[in-house]
Amino acid sequence: MHDVRALIDMGDEAVRRLARRGYALDLSSLESLQSRRNQSIRTADDLRAESKRVAQEVQQKARAGEDISELKENARKLKEQIRELEAEQEQVQAELRDVLLSIPNLPLDDAPDGDSEDFAVEVRRVGNPPAFSFDPKDHVDLGEAMGILDFRRATKLSGPRFSVVRGVGAALERALATLFLDLHTRRHGYVEHSVPFLVSRKTMTGTGQLPKFEEDLFATGVADRELFLIPTAEVPLTNLYADEIIPRAELPLALTAHTPCFRSEAGSYGRDTRGILRQHQFSKVEMVRICAAEESQAELEKMTSHAEACLKELDLAYRVVTLAAGDMGFSAQLTYDIEVWLPSQHTYREISSVSDCGTFQARRAGIRTRDAQGKSTPVATLNGSGLPIGRTLAALLEQHQQQDGSVVLPEALVPYLGFRCIAADGTPEA
CATH class of the missing domain: 3.30.930.10 (Bira Bifunctional Protein; Domain 2)
Known part of the structure; x- marks a missing residue:
């Protein structure tokens, strides 16, 4: 399976080499999937950090005897958002994997042109x-x-x-x-x-x-x-x-x-x-x-x-x-x-x-x-x-x-x- 980052970095060279074996590489689709994957990872990481901060705040206010009902609701919503993002991340990761598994190896230039x-x-x-x-x-x-x-x-x-x-x-x-x-x-x-x-x-x-x-x-x-x-x-x-x-x-x-x-x-x-x-x-x-x-x-x-x-x-x-x-x-x-x-x-x-x-x-x-x-x-x-x-x-x-x-x-x-x-x-x- 290919390294998606390497294919994107190769750009037109990857497109050229795969075209020699009859495969049309859609770089824009690949970049979009990679971008969605990275964005979902970043957003999920940010939400986990926020969830951790809210959990600490809940503990502090609970020890001080303060009302924590609003914070607990906020924590619940954050956990739900994280679960949704993780599901989305898994879906995007599976889509990206399926695409990468379908892409054949890049032929060396030593292989002559032709399809038969x-x-x-x-x-x-x-x-x-x-x-x-x-x-x-x-x-x-x-x-x-x-x-x-x-x-x-x-x-x-x-x-x-x-x-x-x-x-x-x-x-x-x-x-x-x-x-x-x-x-x-x-x-x-x-x-x-x-x-x-x-x-x-x-x-x-x-x-x-x-x-x-x-x-x-x-x-x-x-x-x-x-x-x-x-x-x-x-x-x-x-x-x-x-x-x-x-x-x-x-x-x-x-x-x-x-x-x-x-x-x-x-x-x-x-x-x-x-x-x-x-x-x-x-x-x-x-x-x-x-x-x-x-x-x-x-x-x-x-x-x-x-x-x-x-x-x-x-x-x-x-x-x-x-x-x-x-x-x-x-x-x-x-x-x-x-x-x-x-x-x-x-x-x-x-x-x-x-x-x-x-x-x-x-x-x-x-x-x-x-x-x-x-x-x-x-x-x-x-x-x-x-x-x-x-x-x-x-x-x-x-x-x-x-x-x-x-x-x-x-x-x-x-x-x-x-x-x-x-x-x-x-x-x-x-």
Whole structure:
């Protein structure tokens, strides 16, 4: 959540930066709410001081045996005015909070202009897309022919946008998750966590999923407790430190977790309906870093390299792009998308978004540290996929497919699987 005073002080610069991401900031409305809030606080403070003075006068005159009926009535009226002002103050504070919660993060100038993936700027390409001497199949045809993907039975269980993965396919999913966790914990220094998959409204609000994206979430509850299924492990991992002050010497923190993710995809019906690219439930290894605010951009480069390391281990061709200001997630100030090559679509498709959120989430969640002078200040938070299991599985099948319908897997997976090839009939082969 933004500091209202900082937004007002930025003035036209805040308006300009938010306009780049399609948000029209109404500064006059913001200033009016802030002014009403401040005025109600000042007036209430004045009335409390007057109420205290009258109470003292009542005591003095009562001890002197004087008539205090008029003073007591005055004290009653003052208390009533204070209650009314406190109620007004709470209402204005709630209105101001609602407005601030609806304002997205300010994009950095490093993010290019634009409002869609068409305006992303390519940073680099790594690896060469495979050149086939045959017409490559997509992951759906490959997986169903092998018997490792079953969409028909998944639809029977849960409806569209779910999948069943079986046999060596399920073993491959497990191997990918373990490989990614090993890379992040053993090579990159992340601490693995096992976290709840159901979280509170406050937790969802802390990382920016609420209130704006409520329709994209799956809501449930236990007794009178409202809970939400997590759309990503970013939510519980970041909020582990909500309302805490992290000692500066402990920064940066690096956290990772493998969890299921649940998304209604309310705004994406009609897109990627075939296969496992966009589903209501999928699993993902997530990375989160928490650091001093001035170090966030350096940490973004580091985290991006960690996501890329997963793709390099799997011999997958990919590219890195900088997202346009109007195409970034609500909480991000700068985002790199890593896009893997999908032969069936003859294009690169997003497999990981790595975002620098600056102090935006930390302000909402109350995550702070202390500077050299001992002053409490918000930290910066970053998050990125490292990597989603389903999309990685799809890319592996497509990029490493053979003409006979088999798939030769990269060497990095052999220690986790015990085999190197999936035959066309779905059986493992050394």
